[in-house]
Amino acid sequence: xxxxxxxxxxxxxxxxxxxxxxxxxxxxxxxxxxxxxxxxxxxxxxxxxxxxxxxxxxxxxxxxxxxxxxxxxxxxxxxxxxxxxxxxxxxxxxxxxxxxxxxxxxxxxxxxxxxxxxxxxxxxxxxxxxxxxxxxxxxxxxxxxxxxxxxxxxxxxxxxxxxxxxxxxxxxxxxxxxxxxxxxxxxxxxxxxxxxxxxxxxxxxxxxxxxxxxxxxxxxxxxxxxxxxxxxxxxxxxxxxxxxxxxxxx
Ligand code: IPD
Ligand code: CA
Ligand code: CA
Numbered sequence: 001x002x003x004x005x006x007x008x009x010x011x012x013x014x015x016x017x018x019x020x021x022x023x024x025x026x027x028x029x030x031x032x033x034x035x036x037x038x039x040x041x042x043x044x045x046x047x048x049x050x051x052x053x054x055x056x057x058x059x060x061x062x063x064x065x066x067x068x069x070x071x072x073x074x075x076x077x078x079x080x081x082x083x084x085x086x087x088x089x090x091x092x093x094x095x096x097x098x099x100x101x102x103x104x105x106x107x108x109x110x111x112x113x114x115x116x117x118x119x120x121x122x123x124x125x126x127x128x129x130x131x132x133x134x135x136x137x138x139x140x141x142x143x144x145x146x147x148x149x150x151x152x153x154x155x156x157x158x159x160x161x162x163x164x165x166x167x168x169x170x171x172x173x174x175x176x177x178x179x180x181x182x183x184x185x186x187x188x189x190x191x192x193x194x195x196x197x198x199x200x201x202x203x204x205x206x207x208x209x210x211x212x213x214x215x216x217x218x219x220x221x222x223x224x225x226x227x228x229x230x231x232x233x234x235x236x237x238x239x240x241x242x243x244x245x246x247x248x249x250x
Contacts, residue, residue: 001058001076003102003109003110003112004110004112004123006054006058007100007110007112007114007123008112008114008121009054010050010051010054010055010098010100011098011100011112011114011116011121013050013054014047014050014051014082014083014098014114015114015116017046017047017050018043018046018047018083018089018116019116021042021043021046021089022089022092022094023089023090023091023092024090025090026042027041027042027043027089027090028041028042028043028086028090028091029041029042030042031045034065034066034067034068034228035065035066035067035068035228035229036065036196036228036229036231040066041086041090043083043086043089043090044065044066044082044083044086045066047082047083047098048064048065048066048067048082050082051064051080051082051098052064052067052070055078055080058076059072059074060072060074060076060077060078060102061073061074061076061077061078062077062078062079062080063077063078063079063080063197063198063226063227063228064079064080064081064082064198064228065080065081065082065196065198065199065228066082067228068227068228068229069227069228075104075105076102076103076104076109077102077103077226078100078101078102078103079100079101079102079103079197079198079201079202079226080098080099080100080101080198081098081099081174081198081199082098083096083097083098084096084097084098084099084172084173084174084175084198084199085097085170085171085172085174085175087171088170088171088172093171094116094117095115095117095170095171095172095175096115096116096117096172096175097113097114097115097116097172097174097175097178098112098113098114098116098174099112099113099174099198099199099200099201099202099203100112100113100114100202101201101202101205103201103226106226107126108126108201108205109125109126110123110124110125111123111124111201111202111203111204111205111206111209112124112202112206113174113175113177113178113202113203113206115175115178120132120133120178121133121134122137122178122181122182122202122206123206124181124202124205124206124208124209124210125209126205126209128209129209129210130181130206130207130209130210132178132181132182137181137182137183137210138181138183138210138211139180139181139183139207139210139211139212139238140183140186140238141238141239142186142238142239142241142242144241145165146165147164147165147166147186147187147242148164148165148166148167148168148184148185148186148187149164149166149167149168149185149186149187149188149189150167150168150169150170150173150176150179150180150185150187150188150189151167151168151169151189152169152173152189152190152191152192152194152195153189153190153191153192154191154192154194156191156250157191157246157249157250159249160245160246160249163245163249164186168185173188173190173195173199173200173203173234174199174200174202174203175203176188176203177200177202177203177204177206177207177236178203178206178207180207180210180212180236180237180238181203181206181207181209181210181212182210183210183238186237186238186239186242187235187236187237187238187242187246188207188234188235188236188237189233189234189235189236189237189246190233190234191217191233191234191235191250192233193231193232193233194231195231195232195233195234196228196229196230196231196232197224197225197226197227197228197230197232198228200224200232200234201224203236204222204224204234204236207236211238212236212237212238213236213237213238213239213240213243214234214235214236215234215235215236215243216232216233216234216235217233217235217247217250218247218250219235219243219247222234235247235250
């Protein structure tokens with residue numbers, strides 16, 4: 001299976017269906033609650049219908065953010081968030097993306113993030129690296145005192161804000177992990193015990209393949225559960241010293 005082709009086709013089709021709704025009240029209409037108890041907005045449903053419709057003929061298992069686990073007894077499981085950053089989408093803030101990760105048994109085999117507004121397509125294959133629009137990407141080497149961090153802590157370890165130069169909280173962790181991977185951010189942390197595998201599976205793989213360290217809130221290798229409801233913490237950084245700096249504050 002050519003996962004890259006499938007992911008890009010799905011991304012483009014979601015883009016065609018959802019972009020006319022960008023920044024409109026219609027996009028944000030509540031149409032129910034999802035498997036983790038969050039509201040499903042109209043745009044989430046439109047996007048998810050496209051994704052599930054496309055994946056269905058492949059017979060793979062799917063874990064998607066709104067509908068949850070669809071078990072087809074396959075070795076392959078696709079973990080997908082059709083729109084990460086729904087709030088941004090509806091509010092007209094152009095930071096949101098499709099997140100698409102493929103596992104064979106419990107092992108990741110492919111990850112993709114499509115950031116709709118700039119039209120950037122990020123990918124990773126374990127052991128082969130990370131790419132943006134087909135070109136290899138790498139995390140950058142942070143400069144001490146010049147770090148830029150994305151930061152979800154719900155009031156924990158706010159001392160960290162004083163220790164880094166820039167804090168950017170963009171509201172779509174898939175995008176933020178892609179930015180870490182391409183060297184636009186130095187770290188991404190969410191320690192609210194709030195993010196789900198659907199939010200971060202692709203981003204963690206892409207950032208790791210670009211050279212990032214991806215850990216839990218204690219600095220241990222992050223292990224993801226392949227379901228739609230488990231919540232987790234993530235600390236993702238481009239350098240060991242930054243990990244130590246963060247862990248000290250947590
Ligand atoms: C949200 C985004 C956001 C994160 C939230 C997620 P959604 O996803 O990833 O960055 O802080 O935890 O729920 O709901 O827009 O797909
Ligand atoms: Ca999400
Ligand atoms: Ca979503």
